[in-house]
Amino acid sequence: xxxxxxxxxxxxxxxxxxxxxxxxxxxxxxxxxxxxxxxxxxxxxxxxxxxxxxxxxxxxxxxxxxxxxxxxxxxxxxxxxxxxxxxxxxxxxxxxxxxxxxxxxxxxxxxxxxxxxxxxxxxxxxxxxxxxxxxxxxxxxxxxxxxxxxxxxxxxxxxxxxxxxxxxxxxxxxxxxxxxxxxxxxxxxxxxxxxxxxxxxxxxxxxxxxxxxxxxxxxxxxxxxxxxx
Numbered sequence: 503x504x505x506x507x508x509x510x511x512x513x514x515x516x517x518x519x520x521x522x523x524x525x526x527x528x529x530x531x532x533x534x535x536x537x538x539x540x541x542x543x544x545x546x547x548x549x550x551x552x553x554x555x556x557x558x559x560x561x562x563x564x565x566x567x568x569x570x571x572x573x574x575x576x577x578x579x580x581x582x583x584x585x586x587x588x589x590x591x592x593x594x595x596x597x598x599x600x601x602x603x604x605x606x607x608x609x610x611x612x613x614x615x616x617x618x619x620x621x622x623x624x625x626x627x628x629x630x631x632x633x634x635x636x637x638x639x640x641x642x643x644x645x646x647x648x649x650x651x652x653x654x655x656x657x658x659x660x661x662x663x664x665x666x667x668x669x670x671x672x673x674x675x676x677x678x679x680x681x682x683x684x685x686x687x688x689x690x691x692x693x694x695x696x697x698x699x700x701x702x703x704x705x706x707x708x709x710x711x712x713x714x715x716x717x718x719x720x721x722x723x724x725x726x727x728x729x730x731x
Contacts, residue, residue, distance in 0.1 A: 521552070522582075524577065524579070524580045529576075531675075533560075535675045536560055539670075540562045540600070540668070541565065543560045543561055545561040546560050547561065547620060549577075549624075554581070555580055555628070556577045557577040557624055558576045559574065559576070560572075564605035569604075570604055570605055571602065573600065573623060575599045577598075577627070578597055578628075579596040579597060579681065581596070582595045583630045583636035584635070584636055589638070593682040593684075597627075597684050598686075599623050601622065601688040602720055603619050607722070614652075617653075618653045619690075622643075626661065626688055629643065637663060638663065638684075641662070642663075642691070643661050645660060649696075656724045657692050657724070659691075660693070660696040661688045661691060662699060663686040663687070663688060664705075665684070666685040673685040690722055692730075695708060695728060698711075708729060712729050715727065717729055
């Protein structure tokens with residue numbers, strides 16, 4: 503499913519309406535779960551203006567075993583997405599989002615060549631609210647109608663969502679209040695990869711191409727090979 507057509511029909515609202523927030527206890531639980539599932543963190547990109555959800559980004563630092571930053575949203579799951587009836591049994595109404603960037607990435611820079619992964623996370627998290635829709639595995643989002651790249655230093659112009667996994671399996675969490683939160687990994691794509699996915703309608707086919715060609719796609723790499731080479 504491509505959501506860009508829905509997104510382009512609406513401007514970002516100046517005042518979206520009600521705020522959707524975790525309770526203080528839920529926030530503590532989500533914070534603790536992120537540290538357990540992805541690694542302990544101290545740095546958080548705190549949002550200063552929050553029109554709908556309060557969306558922070560946790561910076562989980564690189565380790566010897568996982569030499570990359572894990573950027574994880576905290577706040578998106580406070581919003582309950584409108585899931586089609588046939589999918590409700592899977593309890594995917596709430597989500598947080600994750601993107602991995604190399605350990606030498608300048609995560610403190612405001613230059614768009616460095617900042618775009620954070621912007622993508624924040625735009626992805628808010629799209630269900632802005633467009634009254636939902637996101638899950640295989641959904642794609644494009645930067646804009648023209649297919650412009652996210653920044654001058656990259657060809658990436660879109661992303662696809664995959665279920666996030668760690669050494670224990672799929673990353674999902676249920677709060678003490680009964681809210682199930684699914685974590686999705688945000689995978690950047692080149693224009694031809696987006697076209698392949700949209701033409702085929704099969705996210706699995708794209709992921710298979712990555713695997714067949716031995717392409718590391720889970721950590722952002724502006725210079726990686728295209729799956730459609």
